[in-house]
Each structure stands twice: as C-alpha cells, then as structure tokens.
Amino acid sequence: MDQDRPAEPGPARLRALLIGALDSAEHEALADSLHQRQVRVRSLASCADASAELLGEAGLVFVFVGARAGGQAQADVLPLLRLAGELDVVPIVAYAEQACAAALLEAGCVDYLLTPFSVAQLDALLHRQRAARAAQHTQVYRSPASRRLLAMAQRVAATQAPVLITGETGTGKELLARYIHRVGSGEQAPFVAVNCAAIPEQMLESLLFGHERGAFTGAVNAQPGKFELANGGTLLLDEVGELPLGLQAKLLRVLQEQRVERLGAQRDIRLNVRVIAATHRDLRAEAEAGRFRADLMFRLDVLALHIAPLRQRSEDILLLAHRFIERNAPGENPEQLLTSASRQALLAHDWPGNVRELENCLQRALILRNGLFIQPRDLGLDDSLLAPPEPSADAGHAALKASGKWAEYQHVIDTLRRFGGHKTKTAHSLGMTPRALRYRLSAMRAEGVAIQLAPSHSGGFA
Missing domain, CATH: 1.10.8.60 (Helicase, Ruva Protein; domain 3)
Known part of the structure; x- marks a missing residue:
C-alpha cells in the first residue's frame, strides 16, 4: 500500500519517500509537514516495498526506525543505502536511540531526525538538503567511503568550525572545500583559495593579511588580504602544511581572535570567515617533527575529513x-x-x-x-x-549482439583492421557470412560511418 501526495509547483522542490507504518500519527504528521514545505511525498509501509525504481525517482528517503535495536535498524536501512546510489537516506529515531542514529550516520546516512521532531528541526534538515542538492553536481560518489565523506561534509557545512581536509595529491580536496562552502554559505558568498606552497614566504603574509600604503618598500597602495576578501564566506588554505613557522603563529592568532590586522595598520578588522585547511601531509607527524605548530594543528583539526585515494x-x-x-x-x-x-x-x-x-x-x-x-x-x-584475448567465432558473435548499434559498428571496424581488411576472416570471427558482412559494411557507410584501416593496411578496402 502506498499513497501519493502531489505538491504545488514551487522552487527547489524535493521528492521524498516516507517509509514506516502508514497508520501511525507520526507518519501522517511528517507527511503533512513535508507536503506543506513543497516536498512531494510517497509513503511506503516497509523498506521491502522500496524498489530501485521508486528510489530512483526520489531525492530523499525518510525511514522510521523508532526504538528498534541498532542491529535491526541497520538491517533495514543498509539495503536502502546499497540500492539508493546517490540518494540521501534519513533515519527517524527515538531520543533514547541516538546511538543507533550515530551508527547509521557512520554507515552512510546523511542526517537523522529525532522523534518527536520539531518544525525547526525539520526546516533545518530540509534547508541542508536543498543546499546540498544545489551543490551536488560538483561531487561524484557511489562507494561507501565517498557516501560517508559527503554525509559528513553536509553536517560540517552547518557549522562555522575550522575544517581540515586531508588526502593524497589529486584526490579533489579543493572540490570538497567548495562543496562545503556551497552547502553552508551558498553560491553568492565569497570563496577565496590560497595555495600556501606556491607563494614566496615574503609575499604570503601580505597576501593573507593585507597591507596599508607604505607598509613596506613597493607598497604604493593599500591592499586587503585574503581573509578580508573572504569575509562572510570561506577561505581555503590549500597545502597548509607548507606554511612557514613564523606565519603559523600569526595565523593562529587570527583564528583565535577572529580579527585580522593589515601590515602597517593601527586597527584590526573583525572577521566572519569559515576557514578550511587542506593538506596531503600528516600534520600530527609534522608537529612531532617540529615542522608544524601543535597548537595551530589542533585549531585547524576541529573537524577532519579524509578523502580516500581513488x-x-x-x-x-x-x-x-x-x-x-x-x-x-x-x-x-x-x-x-x-x-x-x-x-x-x-x-x-x-x-x-x-x-x-x-x-x-x-x-x-x-x-x-x-x-x-x-x-x-x-x-x-x-x-x-590492455591486450584482449583473440576472440573465437562464438565469442565474437556474442560480443556483436550484446553491444548497441554504435558499439557494434566499432567492433566490426576493429575486427576488420585486425585481419588487415580480409573480409572472409573478419566475417568468420564475427560469426557471419562474407555476404552478410558486405551488407553490414554498406549499411554502415550509408549511415555516415567512416570505414578506414590503419595507414599501413589502407589497400585492403575495395
């Protein structure tokens, strides 16, 4: 049994599946609340009714877990996570079962609701979901590790605490930082990125904190620093592990006081900046070796996100x-x-x-x-x-039938090239007669497919 509740057209509409006892007052109350907030709701009695097709149509899945034991709750929810692909799953749990909610978050759920939930709690969750959906195009994830990372990033985005993103070079640390920024601050807020490894030490202090006119030789004009430019938004300190020790002390002061003072200035500027640091280094090991300040490491590592290698x-x-x-x-x-x-x-x-x-x-x-x-x-x-085995006639025929039209055409061309344009051998490998192959080549040419051998075999075509 299920029911559809159409929603009036409106911006940023979500589609949600609501899974749980259909006759419960909590189920009905949540369905009505979602409907009032421009969410199209489809209700199902149990997780077993949630087919891959239904999940594919939804953007969000609410599952009533209630006071069930953690093991049983995970047994219900984990199959949804496997089926849902990029879908966001939100368990609804009783206050007494918050430990169960934590385990489900670790398994890949993006958020959770506590019953009885308040209107403010639901509004905050939907706001996070809409913001996350708007930023979702920047992220690709299917593996459990990636799902957990993105779920954590969504929760981190709701805070203003410093974030440390770690991972090997090339894993996409800046992309994740931009995702957190979009979810937490929106597209209109400033996002400023600084590569701490690419700027000479003597220029980096001025770049970060700004300077007044005459603060040093060559300072002919006052310039705001990156912290000022990021005010109201996000500052990404990429490769923060490369910062010189002297600058680390000044950065720590700015983070502690949420104020910055330009070089040569007599007053400081109040900041409202989300600071995200990124590094491929192990900052704890760097601190133990004396290359990174331990107090700065603890200030940056309030919320840590690690991107697993590909x-x-x-x-x-x-x-x-x-x-x-x-x-x-x-x-x-x-x-x-x-x-x-x-x-x-x-x-x-x-x-x-x-x-x-x-x-x-x-x-x-x-x-x-x-x-x-x-x-x-x-x-x-x-x-x-990269070297595929030489296909038999049966294998070649099976591959031909299993491919789509264009894949089939390419398979014919590749086989023809392998046999140097010899149509009889090509036809035998493809499991067809030479006459059928000639008809196939003629049809391909009629559809505009260019049939050419490699230059050294170009004489093989008639």
Missing part, C-alpha cells in the same frame, strides 16, 4: 569517467563511448595520481581516439592490462 574506492571510477567525458565532450554518450575493454582497463589501473590523473587520462583519450569509441590503447595506461 584506488580504495573503485566504485567511483566509472562514474567519474562518465562525468569527465560529459564535461569535455558534451555531445558524446559516455555509456557508448567507453568500450567494455576500456572500462576494465580503467578499473584495473592503480591511479597513483588519483582523480586528477583520471581526468587527464580521459581528456587525452578523447583527443587521441582513432574511431567512434575510446579503446584501451587510447587511455595510455599499462599495456599489460
């Missing part, structure tokens, strides 16, 4: 690859463009350069591909992973 979250690789293809070749269909062998090669690679390496790999492949699709050789990865 090799540890392989479920995200193809999703990211599709996103990069869409970004760099808007007219292409990523599902068609990547062959099965290319997808296997992407999944098999270790990605020491992480997401940045993956994006560069796809950009290069889009430029260098020789044909309709991206082949393993276009990716420029380890050759030992």
Whole structure:
C-alpha cells in the first residue's frame, strides 16, 4: 500500500519517500509537514516495498526506525543505502536511540531526525538538503567511503568550525572545500583559495593579511588580504602544511581572535570567515617533527575529513569517467563511448595520481581516439592490462549482439583492421557470412560511418 501526495509547483522542490507504518500519527504528521514545505511525498509501509525504481525517482528517503535495536535498524536501512546510489537516506529515531542514529550516520546516512521532531528541526534538515542538492553536481560518489565523506561534509557545512581536509595529491580536496562552502554559505558568498606552497614566504603574509600604503618598500597602495576578501564566506588554505613557522603563529592568532590586522595598520578588522585547511601531509607527524605548530594543528583539526585515494574506492571510477567525458565532450554518450575493454582497463589501473590523473587520462583519450569509441590503447595506461584475448567465432558473435548499434559498428571496424581488411576472416570471427558482412559494411557507410584501416593496411578496402 502506498499513497501519493502531489505538491504545488514551487522552487527547489524535493521528492521524498516516507517509509514506516502508514497508520501511525507520526507518519501522517511528517507527511503533512513535508507536503506543506513543497516536498512531494510517497509513503511506503516497509523498506521491502522500496524498489530501485521508486528510489530512483526520489531525492530523499525518510525511514522510521523508532526504538528498534541498532542491529535491526541497520538491517533495514543498509539495503536502502546499497540500492539508493546517490540518494540521501534519513533515519527517524527515538531520543533514547541516538546511538543507533550515530551508527547509521557512520554507515552512510546523511542526517537523522529525532522523534518527536520539531518544525525547526525539520526546516533545518530540509534547508541542508536543498543546499546540498544545489551543490551536488560538483561531487561524484557511489562507494561507501565517498557516501560517508559527503554525509559528513553536509553536517560540517552547518557549522562555522575550522575544517581540515586531508588526502593524497589529486584526490579533489579543493572540490570538497567548495562543496562545503556551497552547502553552508551558498553560491553568492565569497570563496577565496590560497595555495600556501606556491607563494614566496615574503609575499604570503601580505597576501593573507593585507597591507596599508607604505607598509613596506613597493607598497604604493593599500591592499586587503585574503581573509578580508573572504569575509562572510570561506577561505581555503590549500597545502597548509607548507606554511612557514613564523606565519603559523600569526595565523593562529587570527583564528583565535577572529580579527585580522593589515601590515602597517593601527586597527584590526573583525572577521566572519569559515576557514578550511587542506593538506596531503600528516600534520600530527609534522608537529612531532617540529615542522608544524601543535597548537595551530589542533585549531585547524576541529573537524577532519579524509578523502580516500581513488584506488580504495573503485566504485567511483566509472562514474567519474562518465562525468569527465560529459564535461569535455558534451555531445558524446559516455555509456557508448567507453568500450567494455576500456572500462576494465580503467578499473584495473592503480591511479597513483588519483582523480586528477583520471581526468587527464580521459581528456587525452578523447583527443587521441582513432574511431567512434575510446579503446584501451587510447587511455595510455599499462599495456599489460590492455591486450584482449583473440576472440573465437562464438565469442565474437556474442560480443556483436550484446553491444548497441554504435558499439557494434566499432567492433566490426576493429575486427576488420585486425585481419588487415580480409573480409572472409573478419566475417568468420564475427560469426557471419562474407555476404552478410558486405551488407553490414554498406549499411554502415550509408549511415555516415567512416570505414578506414590503419595507414599501413589502407589497400585492403575495395
């Protein structure tokens, strides 16, 4: 049994599934409250009724957990997390079961409601969800580690406490910082990023804190610093582990007092800035070695987010690859463009350069591909992973039938090239007669498909 509650048209509408006993007063009250807040609600009696199709239509899932034991609650909710993909799951728990809510958050739920919930609590949750949805296009996540990270980032965005983002080079630390900024402060608030490793020490202090005219030789005009420019928004201190010790003490003072004083100034400026620091270094180890101030580390590391390397979250690789293809070749269909062998090669690679390496790999492949699709050789990865076995006639026929129309055309072209334009051998490998192959090639040409061999074999075509 389920029910639909259509909502009036309005901005930023959400679609929500509400799962729990349909005849309960709490279920009815939440459904009515969501409807009043321009959320389209579909109610289900149990998690077992939530099909992948229904989950795909929703943007948010509320699950009444109530006072059930933590193990039973997780048994109900975890299958939803596996089915839901990028869907946000919000358990609704009793006050006495907040430990259960914490475990569900660790499992990948983005938020939770306590019953009986207040109007303010629900409004705050919906505000966070709408802000997160508006910023969602910047993030790609499917693996459990990525889901947990994004859920934590959404909760962190609701605070003004300093955030420390750690992870290997190329994992996307600045992208996560921008996501936190968009969710917490919105698109209109300023976002200022400073790469602490790329600026000479003698310039960095002036850049961060600003200076007055005449503060030093060459200071012909007063300049606001990055802290001032970020006022009302977010300042990202990228590669903060590279900051010189002298500047670390001054940064600590600014963070403690929420005030900044320009070089050469007689007054300070009050700040309202969210500070996000990012580094690929282990700041605790740096502090123990005397290269980073321990008091600054504790000030920055109030809320820590660690981005796992790409090799540890392989479920995200193809999703990211599709996103990069869409970004760099808007007219292409990523599902068609990547062959099965290319997808296997992407999944098999270790990605020491992480997401940045993956994006560069796809950009290069889009430029260098020789044909309709991206082949393993276009990716420029380890050759030992790219040589597919020679297909039998049965295997070739199966691959041909299993592919879509354009994948089928590319498969025919590749097979023809492998046999140097010899149509009889090509037809046998594809599981068809030479006459059928000639008809297939003629149909391909009629659809505008360019059928060419590599230059050294160009004489093989009639």
